[in-house]
Amino acid sequence: MYWLDSLSNPVFPADLEPDSDGLIAAGGDLSERVLVEAYCKGIFPWYNGPPVMWFSPDPRLLLYPVDFHVPARLVRLLRRKPFTVRFDYEFSRVITHCAGVPRKVDTGSWIDPQFEAAYTRLHRLHLAHCVSVYQGNELCGGLYGVSLGRGFFGESMFSLKANASKVALFYLVEWMKKEKFHFIDCQVRTEHLVGLGAVEVSRTSFLDQLSRALAYPTHNYPWRQAEER
Numbered sequence: 001m002y003w004l005d006s007l008s009n010p011v012f013p014a015d016l017e018p019d020s021d022g023l024i025a026a027g028g029d030l031s032e033r034v035l036v037e038a039y040c041k042g043i044f045p046w047y048n049g050p051p052v053m054w055f056s057p058d059p060r061l062l063l064y065p066v067d068f069h070v071p072a073r074l075v076r077l078l079r080r081k082p083f084t085v086r087f088d089y090e091f092s093r094v095i096t097h098c099a100g101v102p103r104k105v106d107t108g109s110w111i112d113p114q115f116e117a118a119y120t121r122l123h124r125l126h127l128a129h130c131v132s133v134y135q136g137n138e139l140c141g142g143l144y145g146v147s148l149g150r151g152f153f154g155e156s157m158f159s160l161k162a163n164a165s166k167v168a169l170f171y172l173v174e175w176m177k178k179e180k181f182h183f184i185d186c187q188v189r190t191e192h193l194v195g196l197g198a199v200e201v202s203r204t205s206f207l208d209q210l211s212r213a214l215a216y217p218t219h220n221y222p223w224r225q226a227e228e229r
Contacts, residue, residue, distance in 0.1 A: 004028030004054070012041050012054075018203070022057030022188070030118035032125065039146055039153055040214060042207050044187060047115045058203035061186040061193060063154075065176040069197040074166050083141075083164065084134045085171045087223040091123045092116070094130040094142040098156035111156065119155070122146060126220040128155075131168040140164045143172065145184075147220075151213035152176060153185040169196070175223070182213040 004011055004027040011034050018024040024043055028034050030052060038044060043056045070078075099111035122128035123144075130144035141164020143157035152172070157165040176184065186193050189200055201209070 001026055003051075004034075006031065006034055011037050012043060016056075018056045018058060022055040023053060024056045025054040027051045028054070030114060032118075032121055032127075035118060035122060035146075036127065036148070039148055040210075042203070042210050044153065044155075045115075047112065049112065055187075056203065057188050059189075059200040060203055060206040061189050061198050061200055062206065062209070063173075063184040063186055063193060063196065063198040065173045065181055065184065067197040067199070068170075068173045069195070070170065071166075071196075074163060074170065077163055078167070078170065082135060083167050085167065086132045086134065087171075087175070088123075088129055089132050089224065090139065091128070091130045091144065092120060093139055094132050094144050094158075095119060095156075097139070097142065097158045097160070098144065100158065119144070119146075126222060127218070129223045131172050133164045133168050135161060135164075141168055143168045148218050149214035150180060150182045150216045151185060151210060152181055152183070154187070166196070179219060182209060 002013070002016055002025045004025050006028045011028060012025065016024050030045065030047065035045070038054060043054050045052050045054055047053070095111065095116050099116065119128045123130070127148065128144060128146050131142055132139055133141035140161040141157070141159045143154065143165060145152055145154040157168060159165040172184070186198050
């Protein structure tokens with residue numbers, strides 16, 4: 001187990017290798033510098049109080065925007081237009097609702113107040129973004145993640161009404177297509193995301209694709225402009 005020193009530069013040595021569960025390091029903090037370096041190296045945190053646990057699983061689940069599968073039921077729902085979709089609106093409410101979603105391993109949520117605060121700081125830097133879905137004035141679904149270069153790193157989503165998170169993902173994918181994003185990182189396999197077109201790739205392949213995506217400028221501005229494009 002490699003224990004991080006947040007004052008080191010770099011924080012994550014280049015020769016780190018994950019164990020069979022994808023765990024690659026522990027410790028450190030959730031500062032902006034550490035989080036950005038982690039994502040740039042294909043690493044993300046699952047946080048349940050100190051220490052922070054850092055993962056880089058093999059294989060990795062990716063959703064390529066051009067391969068997004070829109071289920072027939074979702075097509076019919078989108079035609080009825082029952083929802084209003086906003087970008088970068090009420091980020092704190094979106095992440096708070098996501099905190100109620102069970103995490104990908106174990107039980108409970110990995111999103112506690114410190115985690116929320118860390119990603120809210122990234123949001124203020126226009127590096128973390130959200131898509132929120134409303135029925136009338138009621139927030140009923142959404143998602144959030146981190147954007148670097150032409151890669152988007154999905155963190156969590158929630159639905160309070162049927163298919164609301166799928167609607168959020170649909171509009172995110174449409175934005176990704178327009179802006180020529182390479183992939184949405186879904187981290188680990190879920191049958192739900194596989195059914196929407198996500199595929200597993202080796203960690204080596206993911207890191208290569210990540211390197212190419214990071215060669216482009218980051219869309220570090222409020223994505224509310226996406227509603228106007």
